[in-house]
Amino acid sequence: MRILSWTLRIILFLALFLLALKNTDTVSLRLYFDQVWQAPLILVLLVFFAAGAAMGVLATLATVFRQRRDIARLQSELRGRARDDSPVPPIADGDVDPHHRI
Secondary structure (H helix, E strand, C coil), rough: CHHHHHHHHHHHHHHHHHHHCCCCCCCEEEEEHEEEEEEEHHHHHHHHHHHHHHHHHHHHHHHHCCCCCCCCCCCCHHHHHHCCCCCCCCCCCCCCEEECCC
8 A cells, every 4th residue: 555655646746747847938927016927837836726725724724623612612511421420320219229239
């Protein structure tokens, strides 16, 4: 399994490296206020890919924090219930205690 993982990593790296070598032409991005940014195409692709990945991670952070808060609340509730429970249930008047020996 480890060999397969490394093989796939090497193939992916080579594919991306060859893509970078093929896309070295300079492109112009026209920004606001007549600003122009000129950079190699692969650099532009890398910047926008990284920005998209960062925005995706930031979008999931709210869900992760809410889930962690819920888990902590449930764990503290479970600990509170474990302390409140006694090992032997209380006996009502007239009931026979099954654990009591004569």
